[in-house]
Amino acid sequence: MDLNNLCGDNGYLLEINCSLHLLKHAVTIYRDMKIGIIGAGDVGGTLGKRWRQKKHEIMFGVRNLQSQNVQKLIEVDQNLRFGDIKEAVAYGDIIVFAIPWASVEETILKAGNLSGKIVIDPTNPVTPDLKGLALDNTSVAEKIAKLANTDKVVKAFNTIGAKTLNNSIFDSNRADLFICGNDSHAKRVVEELAIDIGFDVVDVGPLVNARMLEHLALLWIELAFRQQLGPNIAFKLLRKKAEF
Amino acid sequence: MDLNNLCGDNGYLLEINCSLHLLKHAVTIYRDMKIGIIGAGDVGGTLGKRWRQKKHEIMFGVRNLQSQNVQKLIEVDQNLRFGDIKEAVAYGDIIVFAIPWASVEETILKAGNLSGKIVIDPTNPVTPDLKGLALDNTSVAEKIAKLANTDKVVKAFNTIGAKTLNNSIFDSNRADLFICGNDSHAKRVVEELAIDIGFDVVDVGPLVNARMLEHLALLWIELAFRQQLGPNIAFKLLRKKAEF
Numbered sequence: 510m511d512l513n514n515l516c517g518d519n520g521y522l523l524e525i526n527c528s529l530h531l532l533k534h535a536v537t538i539y540r541d542m543k544i545g546i547i548g549a550g551d552v553g554g555t556l557g558k559r560w561r562q563k564k565h566e567i568m569f570g571v572r573n574l575q576s577q578n579v580q581k582l583i584e585v586d587q588n589l590r591f592g593d594i595k596e597a598v599a600y601g602d603i604i605v606f607a608i609p610w611a612s613v614e615e616t617i618l619k620a621g622n623l624s625g626k627i628v629i630d631p632t633n634p635v636t637p638d639l640k641g642l643a644l645d646n647t648s649v650a651e652k653i654a655k656l657a658n659t660d661k662v663v664k665a666f667n668t669i670g671a672k673t674l675n676n677s678i679f680d681s682n683r684a685d686l687f688i689c690g691n692d693s694h695a696k697r698v699v700e701e702l703a704i705d706i707g708f709d710v711v712d713v714g715p716l717v718n719a720r721m722l723e724h725l726a727l728l729w730i731e732l733a734f735r736q737q738l739g740p741n742i743a744f745k746l747l748r749k750k751a752e753f
Numbered sequence: 754m755d756l757n758n759l760c761g762d763n764g765y766l767l768e769i770n771c772s773l774h775l776l777k778h779a780v781t782i783y784r785d786m787k788i789g790i791i792g793a794g795d796v797g798g799t800l801g802k803r804w805r806q807k808k809h810e811i812m813f814g815v816r817n818l819q820s821q822n823v824q825k826l827i828e829v830d831q832n833l834r835f836g837d838i839k840e841a842v843a844y845g846d847i848i849v850f851a852i853p854w855a856s857v858e859e860t861i862l863k864a865g866n867l868s869g870k871i872v873i874d875p876t877n878p879v880t881p882d883l884k885g886l887a888l889d890n891t892s893v894a895e896k897i898a899k900l901a902n903t904d905k906v907v908k909a910f911n912t913i914g915a916k917t918l919n920n921s922i923f924d925s926n927r928a929d930l931f932i933c934g935n936d937s938h939a940k941r942v943v944e945e946l947a948i949d950i951g952f953d954v955v956d957v958g959p960l961v962n963a964r965m966l967e968h969l970a971l972l973w974i975e976l977a978f979r980q981q982l983g984p985n986i987a988f989k990l991l992r993k994k995a996e997f
Binding site (some may be wrong): 680711712713714718725727728735741742743744745747748 | 985
């Protein structure tokens with residue numbers, strides 16, 4: 510970021526003031542985010558736990574406070590905040606739909622106003638036999654963007670297992686989080702939330718590429734379960750500078 | 754490999770003899786393979802160069818000995834062996850179809866007898882705009898298996914760029930080669946050929962999963978070109994033991 514360009518070039522003090530202002534702005538954007546997590550299963554529960562450790566404010570939106578998943582979360586942390594789905598959506602600046610993909614449409618329609626909120630889609634439209642995807646020429650993420658009439662949908666957290674959400678370190682490597690979306694500010698916020706809990710981030714471009722990330726998830730599922738490598742696996746994009 | 758089970762348990766000497774026999778067998782299988790490479794572009798040319806460095810015997814099968822690609826290869830190594838497509842297929846125990854996917858069908862039909870040979874398919878059925886795959890509910894690899902009426906097709910070398918074929922090392926990591934196929938011996942041979950030139954191998958299961966690997970290649974293409982990360986990128990599957 511070129512501070513001189515942003516703040517003018519009227520001397521050193523102005524530059525320092527301007528830096529502090531930008532820093533405060535950055536902190537305001539990325540720290541203490543209010544996040545509504547719809548669903549309290551492995552993915553939602555683990556994301557909530559990890560983000561709370563990083564001082565973000567979480568409300569889980571659930572249908573049934575008596576469910577096993579909810580009770581398991583409360584056992585570990587009695588200060589968790591729960592509400593129904595509408596309450597969690599109203600609470601969060603960022604909403605994560607950590608629910609089975611087949612429930613997404615119904616849930617979005619009942620969720621209330623998503624306008625202005627960043628929506629994270631970690632779902633995968635896998636067929637019941639886990640061998641294929643149930644959607645052609647679209648993705649859950651694109652369907653959410655249409656249903657909620659928003660550009661702020663970010664596909665993320667769909668290509669890694671809950672165990673890796675809990676601990677992204679593999680020896681000397683950090684697992685990658687592949688994300689995509691049409692709104693660059695929304696992607697930046699999700700990127701920071703991912704870095705916060707230990708991921709490197711790969712930006713795969715616009716939301717249409719959620720189709721590629723849903724296919725990548727299918728490969729993860731195949732390797733973890735049918736090829737029996739187990740859920741402690743994660744994709745990494747290796748990179749190096751150009752070689753001639 | 755449990756040598757006692759394979760060789761009986763009649764004492765130490767037998768075990769040593771048996772080990773030597775197995776070792777010789779392994780060397781016979783994996784060293785000095787005769788490989789016919791159809792196509793002399795980036796992928797075929799680089800594979801040929803790397804395998805020759807590892808003492809495998811290569812014949813390139815090409816349509817036009819005067820082509821720029823062929824001349825470039827000859828400039829670097831005047832001892833390369835060239836033939837037409839039928840000659841290279843007859844020569845190799847392993848045949849690599851390193852050609853554009855749209856030419857595969859015509860080439861297979863003209864290739865002569867592929868019976869008993871291991872066929873490696875490194876192609877990707879990308880659409881001309883590089884945004885999608887041109888095949889639904891099948892893969893090039895499955896089409897090859899049908900056309901050539903063989904089970905010995907292995908999908909491999911389609912999810913990495915030619916630069917990574919040339920040098921698979923990324924700092925402390927080796928790039929992964931994702932392979933799949935229905936014949937386990939054929940996969941073992943391809944695995945050894947990949948390890949020979951510096952790859953770790955991930956077995957993705959049966960040939961039908963070539964669909965997943967063709968989708969993975971689409972993600973590679975998107976990241977390298979449209980997202981402008983460049984061709985020096987490669988996928989790695991991180992793994993760790995179970996955590997409780």
